[in-house]
Amino acid sequence: MKLTIGFSPCPNDTFIFDALIHHKINCEGLEFEVEYHDVETLNAKAFRAELDITKLSYHAFAYATEDYELLDAGSALGFGVGPLLICNVPDLAAELKEYAGKELTEKFQNLRVGIPGKYTTANFLLGLAYPTLTNKQEMVFSDIEQSLLDGSIDVGLIIHENRFTYMDKGLHKIVDLGDYWEKTTGSPIPLGGIVIKRSLPEEVKLKVNQLIKESVQFAFEHPKSGLDYIRSHAQEMEEEVMYKHIELYVNKFSENLGEGGRKAINELFDKAREHNLIPSSTKSIFLVK
Numbered sequence: 001m002k003l004t005i006g007f008s009p010c011p012n013d014t015f016i017f018d019a020l021i022h023h024k025i026n027c028e029g030l031e032f033e034v035e036y037h038d039v040e041t042l043n044a045k046a047f048r049a050e051l052d053i054t055k056l057s058y059h060a061f062a063y064a065t066e067d068y069e070l071l072d073a074g075s076a077l078g079f080g081v082g083p084l085l086i087c088n089v090p091d092l093a094a095e096l097k098e099y100a101g102k103e104l105t106e107k108f109q110n111l112r113v114g115i116p117g118k119y120t121t122a123n124f125l126l127g128l129a130y131p132t133l134t135n136k137q138e139m140v141f142s143d144i145e146q147s148l149l150d151g152s153i154d155v156g157l158i159i160h161e162n163r164f165t166y167m168d169k170g171l172h173k174i175v176d177l178g179d180y181w182e183k184t185t186g187s188p189i190p191l192g193g194i195v196i197k198r199s200l201p202e203e204v205k206l207k208v209n210q211l212i213k214e215s216v217q218f219a220f221e222h223p224k225s226g227l228d229y230i231r232s233h234a235q236e237m238e239e240e241v242m243y244k245h246i247e248l249y250v251n252k253f254s255e256n257l258g259e260g261g262r263k264a265i266n267e268l269f270d271k272a273r274e275h276n277l278i279p280s281s282t283k284s285i286f287l288v289k
Contacts, residue, residue: 001204002031006045007055009036009233010160011242012249016074018226019218020211027211036233038140039159039192040117052197053208058190058268060119062278065285067197070265072288073213074194077253077261082178082189083122083159086171088148093172096155100175104132114153116141121191122159124277125177142235145169161237161245187264188253196287205287216255262286
C-alpha cells in the first residue's frame with residue numbers, strides 16, 4: 001500500500017523520517033511517497049486534505065480535525081524550543097520585551113511583522129503575547145531575517161534553524177515565545193505534529209504510528225545514519241548546526257507524546273478556544289487513546 005506523506009526539509013523532520021522512507025526499518029508492506037514543503041504549505045495542504053499523512057502546525061491542526069487525527073509519534077514539543085520574536089534595532093528589542101503579555105502603546109501597534117504563516121503555532125503564540133501586533137506579513141520562514149536586514153519589516157517571527165543564525169547577522173531577540181508559553185502554563189510548547197487521515201483503515205493508521213515511532217528510535221540509536229540525507233535538504237547548514245537543530249526539536253515527545261505531551265496539546269487548544277482563535281470541534285484529537 002502506498003501512502004503520501006508530507007514534512008519539511010528541516011533537519012528535525014528528515015532526521016525523524018530517514019529510517020521510514022529509506023526502509024532502514026521493516027515497513028511491513030507500506031510505501032511512502034514524500035513531499036517536502038515549508039510548514040505553511042503543509043498546513044494549507046492539510047486544510048484541503050491532500051496528503052494521507054502530514055506534518056502540520058498544532059494551530060493549523062485545529063482547522064483540520066474533521067479530516068485528520070493526531071499520531072502519537074513524530075511530534076515536536078519541548079521546553080526552550082519556541083519561536084523567537086526578533087528585530088534589527090537593539091533599542092526596539094529592549095522596549096518591546098517589556099510589553100509581552102501587556103497592551104502595546106500606540107507607538108508600536110503599526111509595526112510591520114514578518115510571520116512564517118497565519119496558521120503556524122508561532123503566530124498563535126505571538127497573538128497571545130502581543131495581541132495588538134496585527135500588521136502582519138506572511139512570508140517563507142527562511143526569508144524573514146533578510147527582510148529585517150532590508151528594512152521591509154520591523155519585527156520578525158523566526159522558527160526552525162533561524163534560531164541559530166539570527167545573532168550572526170546582527171539581529172536582536174525581543175522575546176522567546178516558547179519561554180513565554182512555558183512560564184504562563186508550565187507545559188512544553190506544542191509546535192508541530194504528525195496527523196493521518198481519519199478515512200484510512202484503523203490498522204493502517206496504527207501501523208503508521210508504530211513505524212514512525214520505530215523510525216525515531218532508529219534515529220536516536222544511529223544519529224549519523226541519515227547525515228547525507230539530512231544535509232541534502234538543509235539550507236547550507238554546518239553539521240554542528242544541523243544537530244543542534246535536531247537536538248532542540250526531537251526528543252521523548254517525538255517518540256511518544258505521553259501524558260505530558262497530550263496535556264500540553266489540550267492546553268494549547270483550550271487557550272486558543274478561550275481567545276476565539278480556533279473553531280470548536282466535536283472530533284477526537286488523538287488516534288492513540
